[in-house]
Amino acid sequence: MQNLNSTLTTIISILIIVLFAFIFLILSPKALKGIEGILHIWEDELKARSSSEIIVGSLGLVIGLIIAFLISQPLLAIPLPYVGPALSVIVYGMLAYLGISIALKNKEDIAIKVKDIGSQKNETKFRDKTKAKSSAKILDTSVIIDGRIKEICESGFLEGRLIIPTFVLKELQHIADSSDALKRNRGRRGLDILKEMQDSEDIDLLIYDKDFDKIKEVDSKLLALAKELNGKVVTNDYNLNKVAKVSNIDVLNINELANSVKPVYLPGEEMRVDIVKLGKEHNQGLAYLDDGTMIVVEEAKDLLGQSVDVIVTSALQTSAGKMIFAKVI
Structure with missing residues (x-):
């Protein structure tokens, strides 16, 4: 009797398998055509979309699936059989659709945000490169009293930050307080030019509050500060120009600039x-x-x-x- 029951069970199982295989054989062409039709619809939809829309839609899809994964974890813990997985499938489908839909509707805003981020990065890189290329320019007393530095800066030929060390400012004030009328006038002229440069919106001027107490000479202090800041000395002092070049410090000489822009006259003119x-x-x-x-x-x-x-x-x-x-x- 037991052998009969087992034989009957085996026959029923085979019949069920054959039945489902027959049903699948009948329905599989229609199922394949349905799947193929859905794929063609998706293909046509993608062809009608621009590359930017596809990228934005893919981004929305990824975000939707990530959110669906987080939400589906508690659903899978539901003790009822098949309920958790079924709800998870529904959540994945809904959030994937919402992610794509919301992303495509807001594609212009997303594109603007991405462009703004890119432009800010480029601007930051540009500013960093500009700062690296245009090192600090340290002015000495002679070039301030000369006065031409103001017009050169306002014309745009000298870029970057201009630095006035406090020891140069003290020397300029000492000259302005001199008992000699000529020196006093030259010192006051230098102070007036500094004030005009500070008030100018086109000139980036900084009073640098640092002194080198162990160094007595102002020119030597200038060279030490130029080395420390990796800057350039702006002067029209011939001797300071020579000493700076011997010390491997870059110098911008106003007199050399003036001579270089003078017109050239050839013999016979x-x-x-x-x-x-x-x-x-x-x-x-x-x-x-x-x-x-x-x-x-x-x-x-x-x-x-x-x-x-x-x-x-x-x-x-x-x-x-x-x-x-x-x-x-």
Whole structure:
């Protein structure tokens, strides 16, 4: 009897398997066509979307699935059979759809946010590069009193932060309090120029509150500060320029800048000048261009106070500037 029951159970199991296999055989083509149709719909939908929409939709899908995973964990713990997994499948489907839908509806806002983040990063990199390239410029007393530094900065040829050390400021104040009228006027002029530079919106000026008590000379303090800040010394002092170069410190010399931007006159060029002084040599007359360049004119002693046409014979570059030699046409 027991063998009969086991045989009957085996036959019933085989019949059920055969039945389901027959049903699957009949329904599988329709199921495959349905799945294929769904895939074609998805493919057509993706083709109709732009690459940005696909990226944003994928991002929304990922976020939706992550949230669904967190929510489904308590649902899977429900003791009722099949209830937890069924609810989890529903939650995954709903949140995946919501993630894609919400992301696509807000794609423009998301694109703007991403663009803003990218532009902020690029701007930060640009500022970092700019700061690295434009090192601090440390001004000495002579270049402040000279006054041309203000116009150079406002014209945009000198970028970066300008630093005025307190020991330079003290020296400038000491000159302004001098008993000598000429020194006093020069010191006050320097202080006035500093005030104008501080008030200018185009100039980044910083009073640097640090002194080197063990160093007595102001020029030596300037060089020590330039090394410490990895900056450049701005001056028109010839001796400070030489010492800084020997010390491997970058120097920006205002006089060298002025000489480099003066117009070049080649031998044979003609110009009209006013003879204003007598030269050191016999029969020489002196004239000056608007930029201060001195012109030595041969055989012009008797033309003092007159405007004459001259032709350039040669030019000489000296440490004090450029000299042009010419003769009367």
